[in-house]
Amino acid sequence: MIRVILFLLTNLSVMFMFGTVLFLTGMESNSIRALMILSSIVGFSGSITSLLLSKWSTLRSVNGKIISHPRNKTEAWILDVIRYQASQLGIKTPEVAIYKSNSVNAFASGYSQNSSLIALSTGLIESMNKENLQAVISHEFSHIMNGDMVTLALIQGIINTFVFFVSNFTSRMVMQMLYKNRQSNYVRSYGFLINYVVSMILQAVFGMLASLIVMSFSRYREFRADADAAKRIGWNKMISLLVKFKQLTEPQPSEDIKTYCIRGQSKSFYNLFASHPPVQDRIDALHKKLYI
Secondary structure: OHHHHHHHHHHHHHHHHHHHHHHHHOOOOOOHHHHHHHHHHHHHHHHHHHHHOHHHHHHHHHOOEEOOOOOOHHHHHHHHHHHHHHHHHOOOOOEEEEEOOOOOOEEEEEEEOOEEEEEEEHHHHHHOOHHHHHHHHHHHHHHHHHOHHHHHHHHHHHHHHHHHHHHHHHHHHHHHHHHOOOOOHHHHHHHHHHHHHHHHHHHHHHHHHHHHHHHHHHHHHHHHHHHHHHHHHOHHHHHHHHHHHHHHHOOOOOOOOHHHOOOOHHHHHHHOOOOOOOHHHHHHHHHOOOOO
């Protein structure tokens, strides 16, 4: 969740900054072809920047510390497991970070297999046994081996290009309609600013809708990472991890208050914007050995 949210925020920030600079300097393209080229540059600049900064931004967000020299037996064991799994996969050992948090969480980041990071929360380490932690680490290695951050950047770049192009093209059509009203001195005086505001609003709206595609891919890659990890460490071990994770992160209300819980169909709508699928869906997919 952390890496995806930060990726999107960094990406949108770069896009908006780039778009603002283009507006302020007057570097707008009047032809459709030029606008498409410009949209591609703006779109991929945001996603590539997000990818290159992914390790730094995620570590900074959780105040994580790179563990180069273990401070205790647990950290030494974690480093040994990560080194071993990296050697089995034939890649450079990722940097390892541990951050203080009660949340049960872990993430992998980085722009390539040989420049990656695996971070674990203290809440995860304290609540999981060694077998569970091995499964978590294997799951994160699956993200690294599958190049999920790179694929996410490419998808986001394409979406950015589409969003920037459609937003600017639509804002220009709106301005052309407004300029037809030649009696509007306000439009003639503040047309540049109006065009900028309309374009930014459209980018925000279209960007939010387009994020559904990014989140859909993010959920798919979780299923795939589960399956890949299960093939390496065993299906039962991966299922056991997810069952434990579900118990820790999705506490169930007691039977006598379930009737009063506000749950239902709205949850399925919320899931459209979630970066991770429901844990039970992941467990079911492993039982059925899907995504292999």
